[in-house]
Amino acid sequence: MVPKGVLSRYGHLLNLPSHTQPVTLLEGATPLIPVPRLARELAEGMELWVKYEGLNPTGSFKDRGMTAAISEALGRGAKTVICASTGNTAASAAAYAARAGMKCIVLIPQGKVAAGKLAGALAYGAQVIQVEGSFDDALHLVMEITRKHPIALVNSLNPYRIEGQKTAAFEICDDLGSAPDWLCLPVGNAGNITAYWAGFRQYHELKHTGLPRLLGVQAAGAAPLVLGHPVDRPETVATAIRIGRPARGEEALQAAAESGGRIIAVRDEEILRMQRLLAQTEGIWVEPASAAGLAGLAAEIAAGHLRARGQRIVAVCTGHGLKDPDIIRGLPAQPIVLPPRLDSLEEVILRL
Numbered sequence: 001m002v003p004k005g006v007l008s009r010y011g012h013l014l015n016l017p018s019h020t021q022p023v024t025l026l027e028g029a030t031p032l033i034p035v036p037r038l039a040r041e042l043a044e045g046m047e048l049w050v051k052y053e054g055l056n057p058t059g060s061f062k063d064r065g066m067t068a069a070i071s072e073a074l075g076r077g078a079k080t081v082i083c084a085s086t087g088n089t090a091a092s093a094a095a096y097a098a099r100a101g102m103k104c105i106v107l108i109p110q111g112k113v114a115a116g117k118l119a120g121a122l123a124y125g126a127q128v129i130q131v132e133g134s135f136d137d138a139l140h141l142v143m144e145i146t147r148k149h150p151i152a153l154v155n156s157l158n159p160y161r162i163e164g165q166k167t168a169a170f171e172i173c174d175d176l177g178s179a180p181d182w183l184c185l186p187v188g189n190a191g192n193i194t195a196y197w198a199g200f201r202q203y204h205e206l207k208h209t210g211l212p213r214l215l216g217v218q219a220a221g222a223a224p225l226v227l228g229h230p231v232d233r234p235e236t237v238a239t240a241i242r243i244g245r246p247a248r249g250e251e252a253l254q255a256a257a258e259s260g261g262r263i264i265a266v267r268d269e270e271i272l273r274m275q276r277l278l279a280q281t282e283g284i285w286v287e288p289a290s291a292a293g294l295a296g297l298a299a300e301i302a303a304g305h306l307r308a309r310g311q312r313i314v315a316v317c318t319g320h321g322l323k324d325p326d327i328i329r330g331l332p333a334q335p336i337v338l339p340p341r342l343d344s345l346e347e348v349i350l351r352l
């Protein structure tokens with residue numbers, strides 16, 4: 001099979017203008033990995049899969065929407081793109097802009113961007129600007145500047161981002177033969193949950209694939225959609241969802257309600273515990289935000305709010321663990337240091 005990006009695979013189902021000029025890194029077609037050992041830890045008789053979006057070209061699902069947004073911007077003749085980002089959007093925008101021969105400017109909140117994401121944006125040659133403020137401040141700034149200057153905005157406010165991100169829902173239906181019963185995913189700026197719901201609805205109309213219930217999961221310290229009001233100082237280890245004023249918050253709430261699902265919050269400890277459990281029972285290492293969907297699922301099952309038996313459940317793991325190595329380096333379990341001697345090594349191994 002000739003490798004394809006999401007535009008050549010699903011472009012006929014996406015609402016993109018005719019001037020769109022494809023810029024692709026062959027994103028998408030990420031694996032839907034069965035995780036039976038983790039499933040057994042959480043509940044009896046449930047089928048669980050991880051949609052591993054960390055395997056996209058720049059390490060997160062953002063590439064699906066970015067191929068669409070950059071392709072449209074290029075076709076329109078844009079020379080420069082800009083975004084505010086908690087990190088992954090920045091890396092993705094920078095990579096696709098590089099491939100398109102465009103300039104890329106990214107605004108990131110000060111000191112709160114994971115090392116692997118910042119490194120990515122710099123490596124791909126973006127102009128990185130650190131704003132002394134939150135993600136929400138940075139997003140406000142890029143909205144203002146793109147109103148004044150001919151620079152293309154590639155945040156998920158850009159409708160083509162949502163179009164591209166719908167392809168993850170199509171892939172899940174194609175892989176399973178229908179929609180799952182539940183889809184669990186982290187919610188930050190709420191573009192992704194909005195896109196999944198649009199994608200599942202479109203596929204259902206077209207192919208009668210059924211509709212999942214959506215379990216959107218925020219971090220307790222950044223849970224505006226659960227609290228019902230904006231959060232001025234969002235705080236969480238899950239930096240990708242450290243957002244207090246989600247741009248598509250209303251749409252996310254509506255999607256969850258329409259699907260018969262909900263949006264909940266989990267504590268940072270639950271997120272980190274799930275990150276570890278997923279890595280150590282299934283060999284899938286994701287960044288903290290990406291474990292939030294599964295942490296939410298675990299919490300709902302434990303509280304008796306979600307009956308998992310007989311259900312087919314997909315958890316979206318949005319970004320790769322390598323994005324945020326410092327989280328792991330801060331854990332208690334660290335390498336043992338030994339002199340280069342056999343007896344020292346034997347002593348340690350026999351203790352394990």
Ligand SMILES: *Cc1c(COP(=O)(O)O)cnc(C)c1O
Nearest residue numbers: 088188189190191192240318319
């Ligand atoms: C962007 C991102 C999210 C949040 O997605 P939204 O569309 O902002 O809700 C979650 N996890 C990761 C790894 C991300 O990069």
